[in-house]
Amino acid sequence: MxxxxxxxxxxxxxxxxxxxxxxxxxxxxxxxxxxxxxxxxxxxxxxxxxxxxxxxxxxxxxxxxxxxxxxxxxxxETTVVVFPKDHWLAAAEEVTVEDLADDVVFHPLDDTLEWEQLPGRPAIERPATTADAIELVAAGVGVLLVPQSLARLHHRRDLTYRTMTDAPQSxxxxxxxxxxxxxxxxxxxxxxxxxxxxxxxxxxxxxxAAQPPVKQQPPAKQQPGSAKGAGKGRSTGGRPTTGRTATGGGRPRGGSGSSSGGSAAARRGRPKRRG
Missing domain, CATH: 3.40.190.10 (Periplasmic binding protein-like II)
Structure with missing residues (x-):
């Protein structure tokens, strides 16, 4: 089995x-x-x-x-205050706790904000839930402070909200x-x-990790006559350079001497030595 x-x-x-x-x-x-x-x-x-x-x-x-x-x-989250659209707070862009001193502020039992001291005037009793508090706000009984996402969740056409600048945040x-x-x-x-x-x-x-590894392409074969070893020059557009190498290991064009002194003399503008 x-x-x-x-x-x-x-x-x-x-x-x-x-x-x-x-x-x-x-x-x-x-x-x-x-x-x-x-x-x-x-x-x-x-x-x-x-x-x-x-x-x-x-x-x-x-x-x-x-x-x-x-x-x-x-x-x-930003904390906002929810109130009826015809409330005097609608004229403000932002609200402080002091602005709510004369308003009843609801503090539901499921409140998500940690208050050291509740703002405004206390309600006669605490609503059981935020949804219950929203109904009381719509009735014009008081205002409510909540995280902005809860204000959006309980949106009503007759209510609006403003940002609180000095309230606790969730x-x-x-x-x-x-x-x-x-x-x-x-x-x-x-x-x-x-x-x-x-x-x-x-x-x-x-x-x-279980996906098959991507195969690496083998390096392209070098064409005969290309630079090898230490004398390789830096490539431009994928083609090896033919002049002086980045390390100075190649022989300068037009000169028969191979010593570093001869190269230095050529760089300083001395006439080339005739052989």
């Missing part, structure tokens, strides 16, 4: 606002025989998903508890169980870091 072969796969979890599409396309081109399963999880569930073994790696927001997990920071990272740093994990690390196939440490490199 023959054993059934299990096709390898790679499960990548990602939190809201993170778009793994560009990396998934590179994976598909580089490892077409290994399916990549994208698993969308809530903002707070990226780390638990890894620890439960439900994903091989995850795109999460820092901080991450590094106990048993590895994490590579990938990029930092960092996105690739994380995976430290003891399960497999070849496929290494391959995905290489993809998010922009490594080429040849510089990758995973299966992509193995596949590239």
């Amino acid at each position: 023959t054993e059934m072969q299990v096709t390898p796969s790679f499960r990548l979890a990602y939190v809201p606002g993170v778009t793994p599409g560009k990396w998934a396309r590179v994976w598909s081109d580089r490892l077409p025989d290994v399916p990549l399963a994208l698993v969308a999880v809530d903002a707070a569930d990226g780390e638990p998903t890894l620890r439960a073994g439900d994903a091989d790696a995850a795109l999460v927001r820092l901080p991450v508890d590094r106990t048993g997990l590895s994490a590579i920071p990938l990029y930092t 960092r996105v990272a690739l994380s995976w169980p430290e003891e399960l740093t497999t070849d496929l994990v290494e391959e995905f690390i290489g993809i998010v870091r922009g490594r080429t196939v040849n510089s990758s440490r995973g299966r992509g490199q193995t596949a590239a």
Whole structure:
């Protein structure tokens, strides 16, 4: 009885606002025989998903508890404030925390920003999710500070946003169980870091190495009468030069003497010695 072969796969979890599409396309081109399963999880569930073994790696927001997990920071997002289009903030190009002193600022339970002190006036209660906070902002109850990708994810026609210049920012990272740093994990690390196939440490490199080597063309035969040995001159357009060589090892044309003194005299403009 023959054993059934299990096709390898790679499960990548990602939190809201993170778009793994560009990396998934590179994976598909580089490892077409290994399916990549994208698993969308809530903002707070990226780390638990890894620890439960439900994903091989995850795109999460820092901080991450590094106990048993590895994490590579990938990029930092701009923080924006979301508000109704008819809000007075719409007249500003950028907003500071001080500008929000008189506004209710929502701080949902799944907030991805680390605040030392919350800006603005506190809401009566914290919304459960960012999506819930967006609904309250649309109702004109207050404003919300989020990474720009979340503002785009929850886009509404009646809302807009502006960049915050002095608010905390969210960092996105690739994380995976430290003891399960497999070849496929290494391959995905290489993809998010922009490594080429040849510089990758995973299966992509193995596949590239399995390609047959390119045959080297044998050197072309030299034609009779061409320069040889130390007297070869530098080639111009692929043809050997016939005058003075780069090393000075050849005999000067028009002169019968072979000594270095004779050559030096000719260079200094002395008349040639008649034989």
